[in-house]
Structure formats: C-alpha cells, structure tokens
Amino acid sequence: MKIATACAVAIMVFSCKGKLHEEDIDMSNVPVQTVDNAFYVQTQNGEVKMRMEAVRMERYDEDSLVFELFPAGFAVYAFTETGDVETEITSDNARHCKFEDGRETWEAFGNVVVRNIIKKEVMETDTLFWDRQTEKIWTDCYVKMYSPDGFMQGYGMESDQRARNSVIFRPFNNYGIITRDSLAVKVDSINFIGPFLKKS
8 A cells, every 4th residue: 555655756756856847947037026906105204296197017137137017007196295185197007127337227118197187287298208216107109188277298308206397309280189009080170260279
C-alpha cells in the first residue's frame, strides 16, 4: 500500500513538472501587484491636495522602469486651499511611470475629460500627460474646450495641473467640430450665428 501511494505521488509530481515546463510564461506581461478599487490621497501639511480613484490598478516591474496601468480608467480630483474640489480629470485608461532617474509621469488616454469646476471650463481630448515635478498637464492632440465664454478647439494644450490657465497652442475657428482625430468634420456655416456653446 505504501509503495502504491509513493508511486502515485511520484507520478503526480513528475506530470505536474512536465506540464509547467511545457508552458512558456512571459513574466513581463504579468503584473507583480493588482489592486481593485484603488484609492490614493496626496496631502500637504495635513491638507488633502489630490485624490485618485480607479477600479483596478496593475503594477509592473521592469529593469529600468516601474509602471502602473489602470485598464478600467481612473478619476483624479484636485482640491483648493479651502478643501473644495476644483479640478476633475477622468479617462478610459491611464498609466503611471517611475523612472530610475527619479522622473515620474502620468498618462491618461481615451475620452479624457478635464473639468475646472470653479471656472466652469471643460476640456476634452484623447491623450493627456502630467509631469509631477513641473506640475503641468499637456497634450499634442486635438482639444475641445467649453467655457462660459464659448467654444474653442485646436491642436496642443498646456496648463498648470489644476487647469486654471489653459492655453491651446494651435487654435482654429472654421466653425466646424471635429468628430474624431481625422478629416471628418461637421460644418454648418449657413446657420452659424456666434460662438458654439456646450449643450446642457
């Protein structure tokens, strides 16, 4: 009986080893850590400055780079000195990279929306970058901006991280709204009577 049990265990161990050996696993595609319902808070002198929420976070560790992916998107909130929410940034996907030289960057992509609640401004673009050291956000992509003053669009934008002073680099006013980053536009020059206002 003991010999039969030992043989059975030996066969199981051998077959498991053989099966694992046959399968090639690319560890670079496997996260070293996953977090569901991630929640980060950045404080300064006991006051909340920023808050980030994400459905899922995946951390990857490579030789010269540590990065985190947010495959279900994220939401970032920036607060004023009095504790009120001033800025909100949301996107379908995001990535956070930490480099060996100490640099740290955030990338948001896919239906990126930046809202400055106090100024009542809304920016929409496809990709947005944030540099923590310079405290600036920017993009080279097509940008739409809605504000109480009207509608603006262009290519490329830079602002402080709270979207208080946003500058569109290559604005254009052809009275058309680009529906996607291509040549397809909607133009209504006959009925145009003033700045485009965002529909509520």
